[in-house]
Structures are given as C-alpha cells and as structure tokens.
Amino acid sequence: MPLDRSDLYPLGAQVTTEQFTDQPYEVLEELCRNEPVSWLPALGGWMVSSRDLAVEAMRDDVRFTVDDPRFTTGAILGISMLNTEGEEHQKHRGLFAPSFRPGVLRRDFDDYLKAEVSSLLAGCDPSGTELRTQLAGPLAVNTITRFLGLEGVSSEQVLEWYHNIAKAITDLTVEGRVHGADQHAVNQMKHRVREAIDNDQAAEVLRSIKDSGALPPDVLGGAAVVLMFGAIETVEGMIANVLWHLCSTNSWRQVAADRSLLSNAIEESLRLEPAATFVDRYATTDAELGGVVIPAREKLSINLLAANRDPAHFENPHEFVIERPNAKQHVSFVQGPHGCIGNHLSRMETMAAIEGLLDRAPEIVFDAERSTSPEGLIFRKPENVWVSW
Numbered sequence: 001m002p003l004d005r006s007d008l009y010p011l012g013a014q015v016t017t018e019q020f021t022d023q024p025y026e027v028l029e030e031l032c033r034n035e036p037v038s039w040l041p042a043l044g045g046w047m048v049s050s051r052d053l054a055v056e057a058m059r060d061d062v063r064f065t066v067d068d069p070r071f072t073t074g075a076i077l078g079i080s081m082l083n084t085e086g087e088e089h090q091k092h093r094g095l096f097a098p099s100f101r102p103g104v105l106r107r108d109f110d111d112y113l114k115a116e117v118s119s120l121l122a123g124c125d126p127s128g129t130e131l132r133t134q135l136a137g138p139l140a141v142n143t144i145t146r147f148l149g150l151e152g153v154s155s156e157q158v159l160e161w162y163h164n165i166a167k168a169i170t171d172l173t174v175e176g177r178v179h180g181a182d183q184h185a186v187n188q189m190k191h192r193v194r195e196a197i198d199n200d201q202a203a204e205v206l207r208s209i210k211d212s213g214a215l216p217p218d219v220l221g222g223a224a225v226v227l228m229f230g231a232i233e234t235v236e237g238m239i240a241n242v243l244w245h246l247c248s249t250n251s252w253r254q255v256a257a258d259r260s261l262l263s264n265a266i267e268e269s270l271r272l273e274p275a276a277t278f279v280d281r282y283a284t285t286d287a288e289l290g291g292v293v294i295p296a297r298e299k300l301s302i303n304l305l306a307a308n309r310d311p312a313h314f315e316n317p318h319e320f321v322i323e324r325p326n327a328k329q330h331v332s333f334v335q336g337p338h339g340c341i342g343n344h345l346s347r348m349e350t351m352a353a354i355e356g357l358l359d360r361a362p363e364i365v366f367d368a369e370r371s372t373s374p375e376g377l378i379f380r381k382p383e384n385v386w387v388s389w
C-alpha cells in the first residue's frame with residue numbers, strides 16, 4: 001500500500017498552529033533538521049524551513065508563484081506588485097521603486113523621523129511607558145501616511161482602515177469568505193484614497209503615476225493601500241522586537257555606550273523575530289525542492305522564522321548575539337523579485353526610534369514583569385514592552 005503524506009512527513013503532520021504561535025523555536029528546528037520541506041495539514045499545504053531551500057524557492061518565481069486567486073491580500077485589494085509576476089510585476093514595482101531608494105528616503109525622511117520620534121517621546125511618561133503602543137505603532141502609521149501624502153487623512157483613520165483590511169483578510173483565511181461590512185469598509189477606503197489622488201491631495205509619486213496613466217485609477221488606489229497595509233503592523237513589530245531584544249537582554253547599555261553596535265543589533269533582532277513570519281507561494285508545476293516534489297497548484301509556505309534560525313547557517317541560532325558576523329543574512333525582508341520594497345524605510349524608522357530613545361534614556365529600566373515576549377503565528381511582536389527612565 002502506498003504511504004500517505006502523514007507517514008512520509010510525520011513531524012509536519014502533527015504540527016498545530018498553536019505550537020507555531022507562542023514559542024515555536026524547538027519544533028521549527030526539528031522540522032528544519034529532519035523535514036526541511038514538509039507537509040503540514042495545519043497550514044493547508046507544504047512548508048519549507050531550511051534557509052537554503054527557502055532562498056531557492058523565493059528566488060524562483062517561475063516554479064513558485066504569487067499569481068494565484070487564492071492569495072488573500074490580492075483577493076481583497078486587487079492586482080498589485082504583491083500578486084503579479086514577470087513583466088507585469090516589474091511594471092507595478094518599477095513605478096514605486098524610485099521613491100524607496102535610500103538616498104531619496106534620507107532626503108525626505110531623515111529630519112521628519114527625528115522630529116516625529118522626539119514628539120512621540122515627549123508625550124511618554126518617564127515613570128512608566130509601554131513602547132509598542134506609545135512609540136512603535138504611532139511612528140509606523142504616521143510615517144506611511146506621510147509617505148503617501150494623504151492630506152486630510154488622520155492617523156486614526158489610517159489605523160481604522162488597516163484594521164478593516166486585516167479583518168477582511170482574516171475572515172477570508174479562516175471562514176473562506178469576506179463579510180459584506182468588511183468589504184464595504186475596504187471599498188470605501190480605496191475610494192477615499194482614489195479621491196485624494198484625483199484631487200491632487202497625495203504624494204508626488206502617486207500624482208505622477210496618475211498623470212502618466214500608467215495604472216488605471218482603481219488599480220492605483222489599490223497600490224497605495226497595499227503600501228499602507230505593508231507598512232503598519234510590520235514596522236510596529238520590527239521596532240517593538242528590537243526594543244524587546246535590547247531591553248530584555250541588557251544590551252541597551254552596550255548600545256548606549258557604543259552606538260556603532262546598533263545597526264547590527266537591528267539586523268540580529270530581525271533575524272530572531274521576523275515581524276512577518278510566512279510568505280506563501282503556489283507551485284506552477286510539479287516542482288522539486290530539496291528532494292520533495294510539490295504537486296502543481298499546491299501551496300508552499302516559506303517559514304522565515306525557521307530559515308533565520310537554521311542551525312546549519314547560524315551558530316547558536318536562538319541566542320541574541322549583538323555582534324553576530326552574519327546577522328544580516330536573515331531573510332526577514334525576503335529575497336528574489338518580491339523582496340520587501342520598504343526595507344530601507346523600515347530600517348530608518350527603527351534606527352530613528354531607538355536613537356531617539358537612547359538620547360533620552362541611556363539608562364532605561366526594563367519592567368520584565370509587565371512586558372511580554374514576541375508571539376504570533378503570522379505577525380510576531382511583543383504585546384507589551386514596559387520601561388521607565
């Protein structure tokens with residue numbers, strides 16, 4: 001009798017999503033060592049957990065594609081760089097890529113970020129502040145709102161939109177359908193963003209795409225929303241994770257004494273806790289990966305958290321090593337054609353947040369009792385990082 005998949009992939013077959021949510025490190029390492037490409041019924045498909053095989057899959061958009069109707073963000077927000085491949089993808093991405101170049105970002109955002117961090121910290125209580133909600137979250141929302149130049153749209157409104165999209169995506173993932181009210185909220189938001197672009201109340205990049213006619217108005221509205229959606233929870237998580245790693249390991253003092261350690265510390269935090277854990281692809285053909293054949297049309301989840309802690313690539317993979325020489329080889333921003341377009345801006349936001357806090361509070365006191373470690377199935381971050389100074 002032929003073996004069924006649970007016989008072939010006994011570790012993957014037993015995994016539950018709960019195991020992946022809180023402290024998934026042990027089970028991920030076991031998978032990485034023994035079933036680097038495995039079948040996980042809990043995820044409804046295949047999962048790759050070793051770094052080399054993850055990189056192979058991410059770089060191969062011919063065999064592993066994002067262009068599939070089951071891709072939930074695409075189903076909610078429409079066509080964009082997120083769910084296209086090849087020339088079509090290059091067209092969408094190429095319109096926005098120049099505005100995300102480091103030199104352009106430094107020119108447009110260096111001073112803004114310093115001032116914004118300073119103003120957020122001025123509103124914090126030195127005798128007890130929760131840094132995710134007081135610093136990381138607002139900085140993420142305010143920065144992308146400014147990037148898109150949406151005049152007359154408040155940060156509260158952007159945050160409400162964000163929650164509407166997130167809810168629609170969760171409903172589609174969990175229940176297989178989007179509630180009418182959620183879809184209505186998403187449509188309203190796209191409409192409002194389009195209106196701002198039509199009335200020239202948006203950033204130069206959006207106005208010039210509109211004027212050139214390179215994207216139809218509805219698609220351009222969707223593209224702006226994709227940027228907004230991509231930049232909120234991820235940046236909040238990235239900053240909160242760095243704060244948590246620096247404060248909970250006592251590395252804050254080290255960085256305060258030598259700021260040149262900060263850049264690598266941020267990469268090391270990205271490695272240990274990628275704010276977005278999974279990226280999904282669909283096999284276009286029967287595709288071999290690490291000796292396993294993934295049948296055409298089946299889903300492959302690339303586990304970035306597992307790849308970043310692959311013991312074959314990173315020594316003592318679960319430790320926060322502030323000067324780890326290869327920390328930057330993490331895959332938290334993905335490799336290949338869909339690598340994160342916002343990676344420079346995210347790093348600038350994080351650097352500004354930590355430097356601003358270091359200036360104000362070189363001797364920060366971490367409240368371990370009230371703080372929580374990073375957790376989450378798809379998005380990982382600490383719920384609370386309480387400090388005083």
Ligand code: HEM
Binds near residue numbers: 235333
């Ligand atoms: C300013 C902030 C950000 C913006 C505007 C942004 C935007 C985007 C966009 C538009 C893409 C799609 C690129 C493409 O398909 O060609 C993308 C990809 C991605 N981003 Fe970001 N992002 C931001 C921050 C982050 C952060 C902080 C993380 C995690 C630490 C992250 C993780 C990812 C991942 C994992 C992908 C790959 C998705 C895939 O391949 O399916 N992003 N980002």
